[in-house]
Amino acid sequence: DAGITQSPRHKVTETGTPVTLRCHQTENHRYMYWYRQDPGHGLRLIHYSYGVKDTDKGEVSDGYSVSRSKTEDFLLTLESATSSQTSVYFCAITGSGANYGYTFGSGTRLTVV
């Protein structure tokens, strides 16, 4: 998707290891979000950011932390990966709050073995 990239696109990791996913935007948008997508659950919000160093928890934040040291990057860290964190992770951005909808990245498929 134009203006937003996620890395890596795929990752396999072992239980107990830390993992960091990166979301990078070139739109200078204020708001950035991390969601996870699981069958039967749709998308669930993990954490979001409303500015540099300003973050807040979503509905499924346990086991995850985030950091935003500059406008363009929003990092999601799984502190000690578990099998329940196997999922597809999506980053999204918006400029002026959710009223204008989100632009989504292409996703990161994470498998924890």
Added chain:
Amino acid sequence: GEDVEQSLFLSVREGDSSVINCTYTDSSSTYLYWYKQEPGAGLQLLTYIFSNMDMKQDQRLTVLLNKKDKHLSLRIADTQTGDSAIYFCAEITGGGNKLTFGTGTQLKVEL
């Protein structure tokens, strides 16, 4: 948290109309959205409706909003095989800063 509900599957024949339904929870939502997700891709914004509207039409897409029943629907006219995807409805929550998504409806278009 809030629950936005959708049926999981819908199958239609090519050329027919598809209607995807959604029940949302937050009566103060100002905007409601429909997103489309094709296999292996992120979500793409299809259309949205402001809460003071009952209907919005955009080419083959028609969105109907019933605020009393908190019911949102997406009608796709003349459904094509390229419309096969997962469709998500979403509502604004958290004071306007967050979207809450439904579980998604898998639309399958058969020849």
